[in-house]
Amino acid sequence: MSHEWITVLGATGSIGVSTLDVLARHVDRYSVFALTGHSRMAVLEAQCQQHRPVFAVVADAAQAAELQPRLAAAGVPTRVLHGSEALADVAADQRVQVVMAAIVGAAGLAPTLAAVRAGKRVLLANKEALVMSGALFMQAVSQSGAQLLPIDSEHNAIFQCMPQNYGAGLGKVGVRRILLTASGGPFRDYALEDLAGVTPAQACAHPNWSMGQKISVDSASMMNKGLELIEACWLFDARPEQVEVVVHPQSVVHSLVDYVDGSVLAQLGNPDMRTPIAHALAWPERIDSGVSALDLLRTARLDFQAPDPLRFPCLSLARQAFDAGGTACAILNAANEVAVQAFLGGRIGFTDIPVIIEHTLNCLPPERVEELPQVMLADQQAREQAETWLVKRV
Ligand code: NAD
Ligand code: MG
Numbered sequence: 291m292s293h294e295w296i297t298v299l300g301a302t303g304s305i306g307v308s309t310l311d312v313l314a315r316h317v318d319r320y321s322v323f324a325l326t327g328h329s330r331m332a333v334l335e336a337q338c339q340q341h342r343p344v345f346a347v348v349a350d351a352a353q354a355a356e357l358q359p360r361l362a363a364a365g366v367p368t369r370v371l372h373g374s375e376a377l378a379d380v381a382a383d384q385r386v387q388v389v390m391a392a393i394v395g396a397a398g399l400a401p402t403l404a405a406v407r408a409g410k411r412v413l414l415a416n417k418e419a420l421v422m423s424g425a426l427f428m429q430a431v432s433q434s435g436a437q438l439l440p441i442d443s444e445h446n447a448i449f450q451c452m453p454q455n456y457g458a459g460l461g462k463v464g465v466r467r468i469l470l471t472a473s474g475g476p477f478r479d480y481a482l483e484d485l486a487g488v489t490p491a492q493a494c495a496h497p498n499w500s501m502g503q504k505i506s507v508d509s510a511s512m513m514n515k516g517l518e519l520i521e522a523c524w525l526f527d528a529r530p531e532q533v534e535v536v537v538h539p540q541s542v543v544h545s546l547v548d549y550v551d552g553s554v555l556a557q558l559g560n561p562d563m564r565t566p567i568a569h570a571l572a573w574p575e576r577i578d579s580g581v582s583a584l585d586l587l588r589t590a591r592l593d594f595q596a597p598d599p600l601r602f603p604c605l606s607l608a609r610q611a612f613d614a615g616g617t618a619c620a621i622l623n624a625a626n627e628v629a630v631q632a633f634l635g636g637r638i639g640f641t642d643i644p645v646i647i648e649h650t651l652n653c654l655p656p657e658r659v660e661e662l663p664q665v666m667l668a669d670q671q672a673r674e675q676a677e678t679w680l681v682k683r684v
Contacts, residue, residue, distance in 0.1 A: 295323040296571075297380050299401050300392035302327035302334050304502045305415045305441065308563045309390050310337060312571060312579055320571070324380035326393070326401075335360055338368045344385075345369050347376045378404035388571070391416040392441070394504050395627050396669055399423060403662070409434040413570045415441040417521045418627070422620040423665045424524045438525070439570035444470050444518055445525055446566035447544035447557035452526065460528055468522055469546040469554070471538040472597065473498050475510040478539065482601055486641045490634045498541035498561045507630045511643050512597065516608025517626075520619055523612060530612055535605065537595040542584065560584055603644040607651065616656035617668035624672035625650035632680055650675045 296313065300306045306327070313320050326347040327334040338346050338361055346361075346368050348354050358370040371380070381389050381401040389405035390413045391398055398416035403423070405412050407430055414420065420427050431438050440446045448470075453463045460466075476495055477485060493510040494503055501509070508514035515535055522533050536546075544566075546556040559565045560581055568579030599606055604626075611622040629646040632638045638646070653675050659665055 293319060293321065294387040295321050295385055296388040296390065297324040297326075297383070297386050297405070298322065298390045298392065299326050299377065299381060299398065299405075300328075300390075300394065300416070301325035301337055302330040303392055303394060304500065304505075305392035305563060305567070306390070307333075309392065309413075309567050309571075310341060312564050312568045312577075314340070315578055315580060316571075319577070320388075323383065323386045326377055326380065328393075328397075331357055338366050339364055342366060343368050345371055345376075345380050347371045347373075347380055349373075374400060377401040381405040381410070382408035384408075387411060388413065390441075390567075391419065394418070394502055396422060396624065399665075403427065403430060406430045406436045406438070407434050409436045411437045411439065413439050413441050413567070417442055417517050418623050420524055421517050421520045421623050422669065423659075423662065424520065424619060426659065426662060426665065428524055439573055440521075440525055441563070441566050441570055442518060442521060443561070443563065443566050444545040445521060446569055448522065448526060448547060450557045450569065451545070451547040451555035456526060460526065460532060464550045465547055466532075466550050467548040468526065468528055468533045469548060470515065470518060470522055470533055470535050471541075471543055471545050471594075472512065472515040472535055473509065473541045474537040474539055474595075474597070475512065475514075477510055477601070478537065480601075485601070486639050488640045490636070493633070493640060497539070499563075503634060504627070504630055507633060507643075508626070511604045511640070512602035513604035513608065513626050513643070513647075515597070515602075516605045517623070519605070519608055520612045530609055535597050537597050539593055539595075540589060540591065542589050543592060558584055604647065607644060607647050611651060611656075614651075614656045616658050617654075617664065618651065618656035620659075620665045620668040621651055621654050621656070621672040622647060624669045625676040628673050628676035628680070637680060646676050646679050649679050 322341040322343040324345040328349045354370045354372040378401045382404040389410045391402040392415040399419040402419045494506040541561040548554045562581045564579040611618040625647040629643040
């Protein structure tokens with residue numbers, strides 16, 4: 291068994307905390323090289339005390355000036371760095387073998403790409419990074435020889451159900467379709483007319499998963515499934531029509547792969563992100579994740595339904611953006627990030643989210659992408675456009 295050094299980008303978030311929970315069960319196997327966090331400094335401090343990383347990376351100099359002496363006083367040898375360059379540095383450092391990419395949103399793109407370009411084993415939770423820069427991201431993976439392992443529970447499930455050589459193309463390896471499951475979120479059964487009045491607290495109360503605020507709102511609007519559809523197309527080199535979204539309220543079947551001979555392989559488990567995290571950490575081996583065994587008799591039922599396009603317009607917006615190509619997915623993602631923040635801040639209603647995204651996509655025609663600055667520019671322009679909508683409401 292090899293010993294590996296890991297950097298956890300976004301250590302203080304939901305995925306970061308679950309990652310450290312798994313790592314703590316396997317201290318003989320993994321050492322923590324760096325932990326990063328943008329807020330919740332008390333959590334980061336406690337994590338540094340427990341895992342004693344070489345580096346911690348925070349947002350700015352003020353946070354660093356507060357954290358560094360506290361760690362020193364506690365006898366923790368961790369050096370505190372700050373800023374976006376430091377994020378990329380700890381992701382690409384030559385002493386690191388594994389990088390958990392668990393920053394939320396576009397902010398994670400640069401450090402995740404730095405890890406990819408440095409040829410690391412990259413555990414990808416930060417789906418927004420891949421959605422924004424799809425073709426460039428996958429090109430960087432193949433050029434550097436990085437190994438990309440999906441953490442998103444659905445994509446991790448698909449990865450587990452795929453044949454080893456799926457990179458040859460789905461048709462060549464006998465895969466007919468990918469069945470991407472979705473819980474349907476907290477508003478699956480709400481009357482359409484009640485959706486306009488739902489609160490951020492209701493949107494964040496996911497029935498099966500406990501997650502960060504942004505992905506919780508995305509799950510409620512099903513933009514999460516839209517982003518995941520795009521993610522699946524890039525990760526598994528699939529066409530969007532080869533990916534079918536199936537609503538499965540129990541979140542026990544994490545996704546399925548349908549083969550041409552009629553076999554359908556599924557991965558099941560309790561809804562706990564430590565399972566995909568442990569899978570990707572140890573792959574191709576298996577390690578304990580702390581997740582209890584699935585009790586099928588208690589689960590009793592597995593239900594499946596088609597998604598309702600009227601209730602969840604974000605799903606078709608994502609399909610349209612992927613079909614449009616170029617910068618469209620970066621625009622979709624940026625407009626969604628602005629809209630979700632505005633909803634969480636009480637500035638707009640829940641049903642304004644798809645309106646803002648559609649408006650932004652209509653205002654900014656997609657452009658071809660050859661280099662990363664084009665993606666960053668589209669991201670910036672989409673944020674400005676979406677902000678304009680927030681101010682003018684048209
Ligand atoms: P979270 O909000 O709980 O945590 C986000 C982390 O990113 C925190 O450590 C935060 O400090 C850091 N961060 C936020 N803004 C930053 C910035 N501008 N610069 C640097 N760091 C920043 O989010 P989460 O739920 O853990 O999700 C993380 C990623 O994993 C997201 O992309 C999400 O879509 C994906 N994901 C999460 C889950 C889940 O169960 N939580 C499941 C699948 C995929
Ligand atoms: Mg998911």
